[in-house]
Amino acid sequence: MVVKAERAKYGAAAYKDAVGEIPTQWPRTIGPNAMKYLQEVVDSGLTCDMIGRFEEAFAKEYGVKHCIAAPGCTPALAILAAAFDFDAGDEIIVSPVTDYGTVQGLIRENYIPVFADTAPGTVNLSAETIEPCITDRTRAILVVHKTGLIADMDPINELADQHGLIVYEDACQAIFGEYKGRYAGTLSTAAGFSFDAEKTMGSDIGGCVITNDDELNDRVRFIGQSRGARMKEHFGRLHTECGYAYRMPNCTAAICLAQLEIIRDQVAHRDKMIRLLSELIGEVPGVTPLPIPDYMNVYSPWMFGMSIDPEQFTCSAEQFAQELADGGIPAPGQGKYYLMPEACTFLEENARNKVYPYSMPPASREYHYGEDTCPTAHVFLENWIRWSTFCEKYQPEHCELAAAIVREVADRNRK
Numbered sequence: 001m002v003v004k005a006e007r008a009k010y011g012a013a014a015y016k017d018a019v020g021e022i023p024t025q026w027p028r029t030i031g032p033n034a035m036k037y038l039q040e041v042v043d044s045g046l047t048c049d050m051i052g053r054f055e056e057a058f059a060k061e062y063g064v065k066h067c068i069a070a071p072g073c074t075p076a077l078a079i080l081a082a083a084f085d086f087d088a089g090d091e092i093i094v095s096p097v098t099d100y101g102t103v104q105g106l107i108r109e110n111y112i113p114v115f116a117d118t119a120p121g122t123v124n125l126s127a128e129t130i131e132p133c134i135t136d137r138t139r140a141i142l143v144v145h146k147t148g149l150i151a152d153m154d155p156i157n158e159l160a161d162q163h164g165l166i167v168y169e170d171a172c173q174a175i176f177g178e179y180k181g182r183y184a185g186t187l188s189t190a191a192g193f194s195f196d197a198e199k200t201m202g203s204d205i206g207g208c209v210i211t212n213d214d215e216l217n218d219r220v221r222f223i224g225q226s227r228g229a230r231m232k233e234h235f236g237r238l239h240t241e242c243g244y245a246y247r248m249p250n251c252t253a254a255i256c257l258a259q260l261e262i263i264r265d266q267v268a269h270r271d272k273m274i275r276l277l278s279e280l281i282g283e284v285p286g287v288t289p290l291p292i293p294d295y296m297n298v299y300s301p302w303m304f305g306m307s308i309d310p311e312q313f314t315c316s317a318e319q320f321a322q323e324l325a326d327g328g329i330p331a332p333g334q335g336k337y338y339l340m341p342e343a344c345t346f347l348e349e350n351a352r353n354k355v356y357p358y359s360m361p362p363a364s365r366e367y368h369y370g371e372d373t374c375p376t377a378h379v380f381l382e383n384w385i386r387w388s389t390f391c392e393k394y395q396p397e398h399c400e401l402a403a404a405i406v407r408e409v410a411d412r413n414r415k
């Protein structure tokens with residue numbers, strides 16, 4: 001156990017040293033109507049329904065029936081997990097390379113995360129890697145579109161249909177990205193989004209769930225916002241389930257609404273820039289940007305990622321990333337900690353000690369979590385470098401400069 005280690009940093013504070021010729025998302029570009037909407041919240045004495053307005057606008061923009069605003073994606077996915085109402089010990093198959101926010105809610109519901117490995121050469125899982133993980137305790141598949149690369153959803157949905165499983169998405173990093181002409185987040189039963197300050201639609205904090213399912217919408221609101229309470233005549237609030245008070249604040253909704261008005265142009269620009277950056281960096285021998293599948297008509301990337309071939313360089317990926325930073329790329333680094341079965345050390349501890357829900361029952365078998373749980377993902381991340389400061393402020397000259405820095409570091413360390 002790590003004792004007295006430095007606490008994790010978030011938001012702008014995590015990137016405060018990343019300054020140079022290549023831009024970062026900081027300070028965030030804020031939609032021109034933000035102050036107007038914030039003023040409305042204040043002037044109305046907190047009576048205006050900015051949350052409802054944001055929900056309606058986001059649902060309309062996304063072409064879905066329901067948007068349920070939340071204080072972040074972690075709580076959005078938590079209330080979704082609670083709304084699904086599976087049993088303790090039921091298994092949810094989930095992407096292994098992600099943020100802790102993907103899994104927090106399902107762990108709190110006493111479901112058991114089963115991490116499917118990634119497909120070779122990328123950061124997402126696939127139908128092929130999911131299939132061997134399906135058991136008679138599997139209830140759902142939670143797909144993350146890591147970096148903004150959309151997982152190949154048609155085969156995943158087909159597989160899920162064959163086994164009667166629910167599919168839902170963590171679309172935090174892929175907002176308004178398109179898979180075969182359909183938005184990431186509309187490719188399954190429901191999806192969670194993040195409007196955290198550093199995310200593509202950075203709005204200080206915030207998130208939401210979207211779905212076309214009326215019943216699920218009602219249940220997410222009941223569990224997530226009404227704290228599991230219904231009104232009983234002549235009595236008042238009756239809490240029939242243990243719910244949450246995960247409501248998005250009105251001021252956050254005001255900023256989210258303003259950001260929604262500028263996000264589409266930003267995503268279109270990010271798409272162009274990431275394709276250019278990938279092409280330029282792809283020309284450097286020994287360096288491979290994440291492949292962008294043909295089925296993605298719009299890549300809405302939150303971060304840029306690339307692999308280095310260890311056979312071709314004398315330095316480690318960690319050293320390579322450090323030299324990129326020294327060369328002027330803001331905050332490059334490795335994403336080893338994205339490997340959830342390795343990063344969530346408490347999972348292995350609980351599984352080993354048969355702490356509920358790993359006791360039998362409700363579990364019906366033994367579990368193990370570690371770097372060997374998803375070997376393809378583990379090996380891939382050993383040689384993977386990314387920077388989550390990639391943003392809509394990039395212009396072609398920034399892509400060229402970033403690629404030149406990568407080339408210089410590569411040539412300096414070539415075997």
Ligand SMILES: Cc1ncc(COP(=O)(O)O)c(C=O)c1O
Pocket residue numbers: 071072073074075098099100101102144170172173193194195196206207
């Ligand atoms: C894939 C993914 N899921 C969930 C989250 C958590 O989102 P939030 O910070 O809004 O709770 C993040 C945040 O980095 C993320 O990248």
